[in-house]
Amino acid sequence: MTRIALIAHDDEKPEMIDLAQSYEATLSEFDLVGTGTTSKRIMAETDLTVERKESGPMGGDTQIGAEVAEGRMDGIVFLRDPLTAQPHEPDISALLRICDVHDVPLATTRASAEYILEGLAQDRADD
Numbered sequence: 001m002t003r004i005a006l007i008a009h010d011d012e013k014p015e016m017i018d019l020a021q022s023y024e025a026t027l028s029e030f031d032l033v034g035t036g037t038t039s040k041r042i043m044a045e046t047d048l049t050v051e052r053k054e055s056g057p058m059g060g061d062t063q064i065g066a067e068v069a070e071g072r073m074d075g076i077v078f079l080r081d082p083l084t085a086q087p088h089e090p091d092i093s094a095l096l097r098i099c100d101v102h103d104v105p106l107a108t109t110r111a112s113a114e115y116i117l118e119g120l121a122q123d124r125a126d127d
């Protein structure tokens with residue numbers, strides 16, 4: 001099953017919720033995983049089930065990066081806050097890097113996320 005990760009920094013969580021609500025039917029066909037607070041918010045505000053990892057600053061990005069390294073992840077939506085420094089910046093950089101290494105689709109904006117979700121849904125329909 002197509003497995004994707006949903007991650008959003010605090011300022012981007014409203015955008016992530018809006019994306020999850022807009023694409024709820026599509027996302028419901030996927031196996032979803034996310035960082036702690038992002039997952040909790042999505043589950044509170046949609047009917048989606050998201051496997052909860054640790055919160056980002058506590059290692060959630062690293063856990064998701066490990067799944068990328070293991071070849072378990074088909075795509076990542078990571079809505080980053082480009083204007084606020086994060087204490088776990090090394091973890092964030094590592095996640096972006098490991099997606100590059102394994103050529104896993106990674107969206108860091110709403111517009112690119114929509115392309116990835118639609119592309120993965122199309123791949124699924126073609127299977």
Ligand SMILES: O=C(CO)COP(=O)(O)O
Binds near residue numbers: 008036039060092
């Ligand atoms: O910090 C994050 C990603 O780097 C997101 O973590 P939360 O979803 O727990 O807020």
